[in-house]
Amino acid sequence: LAADNLARSPGRTGLVIASLAAGVALLIQTAGLTVSSKAAVLDWVDRTMSADLFVFANSALGGVGESRPMDEARGDDFxxxxxxxxxxxxxxxxxxxxTAMIYLLAADTDRLYQAEANRPQRPGRDLYPRLRQPGAAIASDNFCSLHHVALGDTIRLRGPDGTIELTPIGQVPYYAWNxxxxxxDREQFKxxxxxxxxxxxxxxLKPGSDREAxxxxxLRRWGAEHGLVVLTREEMHEQVDAVISRLYGMFYAQNVVIGLVAALGVVMALLISVLQRRRELGLLRAVGASRGQIVLSVLVEAALMGTIGAGIGLLVGVPIEWYVLKVIMLEETGFAFPVVIPWREALLVGSVAILTATLAGLGPAIHAMRLRIADAIAYE
Structure with a gap:
């Protein structure tokens, strides 16, 4: 009965199913974007930030405009x-x-190269000894993609004493700036x-040293005087994870609104269906259908709408994710994230969509259950 009613009223149910599909597709796209980018960024963070501790001044996440610069003499203190x-x-x-603002990172590459000899391979570490050569630089993948720069090209930057010429000797992934x-090398920067x-x-730290100590x-010797913040590798990972989660949380919130609108559409579509089928439902009751069977038919119709909408949304959401990652994000930021299909999130979103549609059908189902047989048959 539920399937037959859906087939008989494609105009009424089609728009509701399309709304559900749109909500599911957007949620799948957002989940896929989150999983794909988070996996790549966190892997990059773990490989790039392999130190035991990270010291900043006035900021939990050091970056441009966030942390207060420190004197290089602090390094001798540490x-x-x-x-x-x-x-x-x-x-x-x-x-x-x-015409763009790029990120210039200057590091004590000799110290990093020696300190990370027995640690996870930092992207581009094998090129660090060559960075002491005049004008040598390592370019991020997205820098080369966005600005059409190849290895060996000349990059001209404006410095306090005139033009500074750099030549990229290698490329590495770098996700800190779009x-x-x-x-x-920091000596060249100085x-x-x-x-x-x-x-x-x-x-x-030296092998066997206590990190917390x-x-x-x-913090005891220089923390209060210089406003230092000291983070562990795990805390840096958590900080970056939290930033990504907050960013995509806004998109999830927008998609939830779409889902609520779609659920309201299910309520209205089923309520209209019940009102239009009063005589039919009355006849079903007259020939022996129980109230429970009438309620079940309406709920099954709602569940079918949710299932069809979720299925279409899943099929459409993955291509949208691919387009966002491989076209829009690549053109806007140069970040080439791999496409990861969010299977766990897809199962959750699909289940929630079906459950939401079914629950949305409760009101119309209860209304149908309360129809009196005589009134329903005499309605027309």
């Missing part, structure tokens, strides 16, 4: 601690390249920009 094997400084700066990034400050120190020592 290296004086018995637990510390190395402290490498990193400086961030936004700088204009053509307009692209360049990595250079000479070109007359800037010896540091935004972050990567602290590498080292963090406590840094």
């Amino acid at each position: 290296r004086s601690l018995p637990e510390v094997a190395e402290a490498a400084g990193v400086r961030f700066q936004l700088i204009q390249y053509r 307009q692209g990034a360049l990595i250079i 000479q070109a920009f007359r800037d010896n400050q540091v935004d972050r120190f990567d602290i590498y 080292a963090r406590g020592a840094i």
Whole structure:
């Protein structure tokens, strides 16, 4: 009965199913975008930030405009601690390249290269010894993609003393800035920009050292005076994860609104169906159908609408995810994220869509159950 009623009224039910499908498709697209980008970014974070501790001033996440620069002499202070094997400084700066603002990252590449000899391979680490050559730089993948720069090309930046020429000697993934990034040695940065400050120190501990003891020592000796924040590798991972989750949480909230509108559409469509079928429902009751069977037929109709809408949404959501990742995001940011189908999220979204549609049918089902046989038959 439920399937027959859907087939007889495609105009009434088609729009509701389309609304459900749109909501499911957008949720699948958002979930896929979240899973695909989060997996790539967090893997990059784990490979790039392999130090034991990270020290910032005035910021839990060091970055342009967030942390207060520190004097490079703090590195000598940190290296004086018995637990510390190395402290490498990193400086961030936004700088204009053509019409875009790019990310310039200057690091103590010699210190990083030596300290990470027995750690997970940092992208581009094998190129670090060559960064001491004048003008050498490592470009991010999205920098080369967005600005059409190839290895060996000349990149001209504006410095305090005139034009600075850099030549990319390699490419690495870098997800901290959507307009692209360049990595250079900090000694070269100090000479070109007359800037010896540091935004972050990567602290590498000696084997067997107590990480919490080292963090406590840094905070006790210099924390209050310089407003230092010290994070572990796991805390950095959690910070980045939280930022990504907050970003996509806004999209999820918008999609939930679409889902609520679709659920309201299910209620209205089924209510109209019950009102239009009063005589039919009355006849069914007259020939022996129970109230429970009438309620069940309406709920099954709602569940069918949810199932069809969820199925269409799943089929449409994955191509939308591919288009967003491989066309829109690639053109806008240059980030080439792999397409990961969010199977777990898809199952959850599909189940919630069917359940929501079924629950939305409760009101019309109860209304149908309350119809009196005599009134329903005499309605027309």
